[in-house]
Amino acid sequence: MPFLPRFFSIFFRFLVMFFIAQLLAAAPLRADINTNLGPLAGVVRLEDDGTWVTNLQDGWFNMINTRAPNAYLAWNVEQAPLTGGERVTSLNVYLQPAGSGMAMAGILLNYLAEDNFMGFVIDRSGTVSAVTLINGEFDRQDADNVRARLDGSDVLSVRETMDKVLFYLNGEEVFNLDQNGGAADFNNRVGILALGQGRFAYNAFNITRTEGAGGAGGGGSFPSPGGGTGSPAPAPMPAPGGTAGPAPAPVPAPQLSPEQAYQGKVILGTTLGIFFHELGHALIGETNLPATGPEEDVADEFSAMVLGAVAKGDGSNPALAQAFSDAAEYASLFWFYAGVQSMESDLAESWQDEHAPGLKRFRNSFCLLYASNPPEYEDLARLVEFEDVTKQRCQDDYAKRLNAWNAILSTVMRPQGSTGGGTLTVRFEESRTDAGRLVKALLGDSGDMGRVVAFLGQMFAWPRNVEVVFRDCGDINAWYSPAEASVTMCYEMTEFASQLIFEGDQALGNNPAPVPAGTGAPPGTHQLTEAEQFLLGVWTTTAMVNGSPAQIAVAYADDMSYVSQEQYPNLTINIAGTWAADVVTDGGNVIALEYAPYDWEPKQICDANNRNCQPFTPESGRTQITATSQNTVEADGLTWTRVQQ
Numbered sequence: 001m002p003f004l005p006r007f008f009s010i011f012f013r014f015l016v017m018f019f020i021a022q023l024l025a026a027a028p029l030r031a032d033i034n035t036n037l038g039p040l041a042g043v044v045r046l047e048d049d050g051t052w053v054t055n056l057q058d059g060w061f062n063m064i065n066t067r068a069p070n071a072y073l074a075w076n077v078e079q080a081p082l083t084g085g086e087r088v089t090s091l092n093v094y095l096q097p098a099g100s101g102m103a104m105a106g107i108l109l110n111y112l113a114e115d116n117f118m119g120f121v122i123d124r125s126g127t128v129s130a131v132t133l134i135n136g137e138f139d140r141q142d143a144d145n146v147r148a149r150l151d152g153s154d155v156l157s158v159r160e161t162m163d164k165v166l167f168y169l170n171g172e173e174v175f176n177l178d179q180n181g182g183a184a185d186f187n188n189r190v191g192i193l194a195l196g197q198g199r200f201a202y203n204a205f206n207i208t209r210t211e212g213a214g215g216a217g218g219g220g221s222f223p224s225p226g227g228g229t230g231s232p233a234p235a236p237m238p239a240p241g242g243t244a245g246p247a248p249a250p251v252p253a254p255q256l257s258p259e260q261a262y263q264g265k266v267i268l269g270t271t272l273g274i275f276f277h278e279l280g281h282a283l284i285g286e287t288n289l290p291a292t293g294p295e296e297d298v299a300d301e302f303s304a305m306v307l308g309a310v311a312k313g314d315g316s317n318p319a320l321a322q323a324f325s326d327a328a329e330y331a332s333l334f335w336f337y338a339g340v341q342s343m344e345s346d347l348a349e350s351w352q353d354e355h356a357p358g359l360k361r362f363r364n365s366f367c368l369l370y371a372s373n374p375p376e377y378e379d380l381a382r383l384v385e386f387e388d389v390t391k392q393r394c395q396d397d398y399a400k401r402l403n404a405w406n407a408i409l410s411t412v413m414r415p416q417g418s419t420g421g422g423t424l425t426v427r428f429e430e431s432r433t434d435a436g437r438l439v440k441a442l443l444g445d446s447g448d449m450g451r452v453v454a455f456l457g458q459m460f461a462w463p464r465n466v467e468v469v470f471r472d473c474g475d476i477n478a479w480y481s482p483a484e485a486s487v488t489m490c491y492e493m494t495e496f497a498s499q500l501i502f503e504g505d506q507a508l509g510n511n512p513a514p515v516p517a518g519t520g521a522p523p524g525t526h527q528l529t530e531a532e533q534f535l536l537g538v539w540t541t542t543a544m545v546n547g548s549p550a551q552i553a554v555a556y557a558d559d560m561s562y563v564s565q566e567q568y569p570n571l572t573i574n575i576a577g578t579w580a581a582d583v584v585t586d587g588g589n590v591i592a593l594e595y596a597p598y599d600w601e602p603k604q605i606c607d608a609n610n611r612n613c614q615p616f617t618p619e620s621g622r623t624q625i626t627a628t629s630q631n632t633v634e635a636d637g638l639t640w641t642r643v644q645q
Contacts, residue, residue: 036203037061038622040191041445044075052194060094060201063194069101072133074119076111076191079207082160084614089190090157092204094150097124102196104131106156111189118186119193120156120167120175122148128169131195143174155204160186206622263498264442265326270497271439271489273331274478275468276303278487279456281480286422286462287412297364304365305405307331308372325376332369334497335362336384337504363390371398383508414461422464424457426450429471430596430620432560432578434527435498436472436491444470528558531581531591534627538644555644562595575600575618589627596620 036056037044044061046054052073053064063073079087089107097103106121119131126147131140146169148154159166165186167175190207194200280302283289291298307328339359362384370377370386371394381391414421428444431437443449453468466485473490480487528536538555554564556579566573577597584590597618606613625635631642 037192037205039077039079039207040075040205041441043077043191060203061192063105063192063200063202065194065197066098067197069099069197071197072193072195074108074111074114074117074191074193076108076189079188079190079209081188082162082209084162085209087160087207087209088157089160089207090155090204091192091202091206092153092155093122094152094154094201095122095124095194095198096201097196097198099197103198103200104129104193104195105200105202106193107158108189108191108193109158110186111191112187117193119195120158121193121195122150122154122156122169124198126150128174130167130175141175143169146172146174152201158190204622204624207619208621209619265323266330266498266501267439267442267494269327269330270334270501271443271494272327273303273307273334274493274497275487275489276306278478278480278489279303282466282487283412283460285480285482286464286466286485287460289412290408300361300365301368301401302405304332304368305372305401308369311369311373311376325373328369329377329380330501332362332366333380333501333504335359335365337500338362340504341500367394368398368401371395412460414459418461422462422466424453424460424462424466424468426453426468427470429469430578430598431472431491433472433491433495435495436470437580439470439491439494529580529582531583531593532556532558532560535581535591535593535625537642539633539640540643541638541640543638553643571605573600573602573616577618584624591625591627591633592622593625594620594622 044054046056048054051065051068051071053062054073055062055064065071065073089109091107093105095103095105103124104119104121106119109118109120111117115136116134117132120129121131122128126149128143128146128148129140131138133139148169153170155168155170157168159168163178165175165177166173167177192202192205277299280299281295283302284291284295284298307324311325311328336359339362366377366380366384366386367390370381370391374391374395426444426449428440428449431440449470464485466487468487468489470489470491473488473492475490476492476496477490478488478493535556536558538553540551540553543550543552548568551567552564554562556562560578560580562577562579564575575597576599577595579593579595581591581593584592597620600616600618603616604613605616623635625633625640627633628639633640
């Protein structure tokens with residue numbers, strides 16, 4: 001078997017299983033998982049493993065077990081060690097028991113192994129407990145005179161300091177353990193936990209922390225209204241009118257709508273088509289991969305060969321191969337619609353441009369894709385009026401190209417067993433746009449793109465470290481930089497390419513699903529939600545933060561940036577970042593706000609004598625806000641007032 005198909009057969013078997021099954025079957029929901037589970041969004045999976053079924057419904061992440069009475073399931077994420085200040089982990093939890101046995105749900109703590117962890121949980125009767133599993137031995141300590149409401153509004157929180165670990169239910173302290181005194185001594189792995197039979201539902205999972213003497217600055221809980229208070233016990237998740245939040249609705253089996261499946265395939269196809277094109281440039285630049293023609297044409301050809309080979313698969317999973325074939329079509333169709341758009345707008349493409357004209361790029365890339373599996377792409381060939389003589393030429397040429405790439409790639413493969421050389425890594429930055437946030441959620445937070453990049457890093461002999469960065473660029477572009485040893489993937493490029501396909505498919509009748517709502521905005525822009533329109537302006541409050549009075553102000557701008565300021569007697573903290581918001585409830589008065597800082601001053605916080613300095617790094621986070629009037633909101637026990645529209 002030629003090298004290229006064998007290589008990408010391995011790629012298919014070990015990576016596409018993750019990449020397609022989870023991206024197309026579950027990833028359209030990942031943005032909601034990110035909103036409701038925060039730090040756990042890139043960890044949890046939507047799956048059925050034979051015992052546990054996990055899914056998402058009405059903003060609740062569900063872990064369902066009706067098959068094994070004593071089973072348990074935990075998801076966890078590792079946090080940086082606590083070196084000062086405090087860390088608060090909070091969670092909104094609900095459970096519906098099944099059978100007559102154990103049913104507990106709550107926060108996972110001190111995770112060491114599958115049979116060695118601690119939990120802070122509520123059970124079917126409303127009892128609140130600290131439970132431990134050590135080498136398979138289960139133990140529980142129940143709280144006296146405290147009961148959960150069991151109506152969907154219960155909030156568990158754990159506050160860790162350097163000397164104490166405190167457990168709270170709905171703002172009331174339940175347990176107080178000595179840290180490093182034999183009773184606690186926690187590690188840094190936290191998450192969610194379900195034990196027994198039933199349905200266990202979670203949302204609003206959040207981790208905030210303060211660092212340094214006095215803890216001033218909130219350490220990541222700001223800039224959300226009320227987030228700078230350092231409150232160890234968040235209020236229950238509110239609902240319209242300020243009442244307790246409702247229990248989750250019954251959960252049907254998750255069904256992917258045609259619109260969701262279509263969007264997933266388009267985003268996957270455009271992103272991978274562009275990524276493999278830029279990877280071709282990187283291979284040429286980093287490994288001296290022979291390029292016998294114009295480099296842009298070679299990079300296009302590399303991308304088409306990769307997509308065609310992976311989509312064909314190895315015959316082990318036709319459903320996955322079909323999903324990838326659909327995505328590969330959209331990677332190629334981008335150039336078709338780009339070329340048609342140029343022709344219809346009478347925009348002459350420069351004959352001196354290093355890139356071939358759009359329709360020519362489509363012809364060349366689709367030629368290879370079609371020839372890799374003619375029956376699979378016959379419908380698309382007919383749709384774009386690929387002539388029979390062209391199709392035959394493509395098939396005649398494909399075997400030659402395949403042999404050429406077989407020989408070329410063999411020169412830059414990492415020797416078997418070799419561990420030297422550089423690595424290929426990927427990083428996803430926060431985005432100000434809907435499309436960017438979606439790409440980050442689908443490919444970055446899920447870890448799927450990381451698996452693909454890690455695999456390619458192991459297969460090719462990179463002489464130095466190369467980083468792939470997904471980010472906002474302010475431009476519709478993607479490029480490889482030899483000077484920086486990096487590949488930059490602009491979110492604007494995926495947004496532009498996907499939007500072009502949505503519109504082109506509608507015009508050509510290639511898409512039975514409607515154009516997704518909100519995709520009509522120009523590339524790089526964001527259509528404000530109702531909640532975001534409401535929050536625009538400058539909001540202020542006064543708070544006590546770890547014993548220090550603070551005047552706090554935050555300004556939300558329509559370009560999805562914010563600036564905030566916390567003023568203390570001897571300290572001022574300024575933060576800039578990006579934000580997004582949406583309505584949580586049908587009543588429209590409860591808003592979920594997400595925020596991600598990208599610049600701040602100071603970089604460290606010291607005590608009054610300018611000693612004992614600790615690094616200050618605010619974290620991304622999520623909070624819920626209740627609007628009480630047009631210009632006032634409440635969050636975490638604080639009232640915020642709009643002082644400027």
